[in-house]
Amino acid sequence: MSSIRLEEIKKLLREYPLKKDRVIISKIIEGDKLSEMELTRAFQLSLPLFTLMVLNKRFERNKQLAENEWSSTKVKKLDNMGTIKNLEILPLIDYHGEGDLSTEKGVSYYIKADNTGILFDTGLNDEEKHPSPLMKNMKSLGITLEDFDYVVISHLHGDHVGGSKWVSKKTFSLSGTQANISHVKAFTPVSMNHPTAKIHHVKEPIVIANGIASIGSIRNPLFFFEEVFEQSLAINVEGKGILIIVGCGHQGIQKIIDRVEALFDTPIYGIIGGLHLPIPEFPGDDITWSGLPIFKFIVTRRPPWEPWHKSDRDYTLDYLKARNPKLVALSPHDSSMESINAFKDTFKEAYIDLKVGKSIKIS
Ligand SMILES: [Fe+2]
Numbered sequence: 469m470s471s472i473r474l475e476e477i478k479k480l481l482r483e484y485p486l487k488k489d490r491v492i493i494s495k496i497i498e499g500d501k502l503s504e505m506e507l508t509r510a511f512q513l514s515l516p517l518f519t520l521m522v523l524n525k526r527f528e529r530n531k532q533l534a535e536n537e538w539s540s541t542k543v544k545k546l547d548n549m550g551t552i553k554n555l556e557i558l559p560l561i562d563y564h565g566e567g568d569l570s571t572e573k574g575v576s577y578y579i580k581a582d583n584t585g586i587l588f589d590t591g592l593n594d595e596e597k598h599p600s601p602l603m604k605n606m607k608s609l610g611i612t613l614e615d616f617d618y619v620v621i622s623h624l625h626g627d628h629v630g631g632s633k634w635v636s637k638k639t640f641s642l643s644g645t646q647a648n649i650s651h652v653k654a655f656t657p658v659s660m661n662h663p664t665a666k667i668h669h670v671k672e673p674i675v676i677a678n679g680i681a682s683i684g685s686i687r688n689p690l691f692f693f694e695e696v697f698e699q700s701l702a703i704n705v706e707g708k709g710i711l712i713i714v715g716c717g718h719q720g721i722q723k724i725i726d727r728v729e730a731l732f733d734t735p736i737y738g739i740i741g742g743l744h745l746p747i748p749e750f751p752g753d754d755i756t757w758s759g760l761p762i763f764k765f766i767v768t769r770r771p772p773w774e775p776w777h778k779s780d781r782d783y784t785l786d787y788l789k790a791r792n793p794k795l796v797a798l799s800p801h802d803s804s805m806e807s808i809n810a811f812k813d814t815f816k817e818a819y820i821d822l823k824v825g826k827s828i829k830i831s
């Protein structure tokens with residue numbers, strides 16, 4: 469921006485403080501003539517309004533596409549996919565952690581299901597470090613690249629693919645540079661690439677390995693961003709039921725649970741991961757951005773003038789509670805402490821704190 473432009477803005481702010489905008493708006497409504505300065509200001513006012521109108525148009529179109537796709541998708545049962553006897557979920561990256569382990573507002577969980585190893589998402593690494601917080605935590609917790617056979621990417625957001633720099637390249641990484649993981653097959657919810665891993669683009673629900681399935685890529689609109697396609701995992705634990713592993717939960721609890729119940733006659737045993745409940749998000753040391761409570765306005769499935777509200781959390785709690793889950797662990801990477809406490813109050817002994825380094829074992 470040139471200094472001349474800055475001077476113009478300073479002059480406008482001096483001569484036309486915000487309260488004067490109301491005068492301009494009422495003049496426009498009344499059809500009164502505007503001065504040259506008022507016209508300039510009216511043009512400036514119209515730009516954000518115009519941007520919101522364009523974004524809303526895209527949002528409404530994507531919302532319709534998502535609803536059409538959801539209502540027209542018929543899924544086949546996956547009940548014969550087998551069961552898992554021993555299951556361990558070890559959070560490698562999330563916002564809360566134990567000891568000296570690194571924490572981030574991102575997700576990466578190591579899943580050991582009998583003899584199958586899965587890395588679910590690859591963290592945030594927002595400082596593009598090498599080794600990344602994920603790699604450092606893996607080393608501290610004794611997990612190596614050889615410990616997993618599969619990578620599952622929940623969705624193409626920076627906090628799940630190892631940083632925003634990989635989002636535009638439609639890939640993922642465990643660190644500042646992409647390691648050789650040629651032994652790995654990666655299941656992604658949109659078309660992605662990787663220099664060494666074999667990629668499988670998941671559309672419909674699919675069995676990944678014995679007892680482990682993706683519930684399929686579910687499409688949803690986001691107001692300020694491209695639409696999001698997200699998949700979750702369903703693990704059939706022998707004698708217990710289906711454990712759901714979720715990344716950000718952009719699909720919403722209803723679609724996640726409805727899809728799982730359409731795929732399996734086995735009851736839901738539990739849910740671990742993010743459900744995007746940043747309520748109230750302020751004040752506190754929750755998941756704000758530069759101290760600002762933006763997350764209840766963005767990356768939701770609604771326009772920013774309908775921010776996420778306590779009633780959305782109550783809806784999520786009620787929908788889950790009706791299934792009487794035996795294990796619930798909410799990711800703090802996209803939910804406030806208030807939401808975590810509401811989950812604790814609701815699910816009592818079934819609730820487990822989700823922390824980096826704190827292994828959740830089911831057998
Ligand atoms: Fe997320």
Ligand SMILES: [Fe+2]
Pocket residue numbers: 623625716718767
């Ligand atoms: Fe996300």
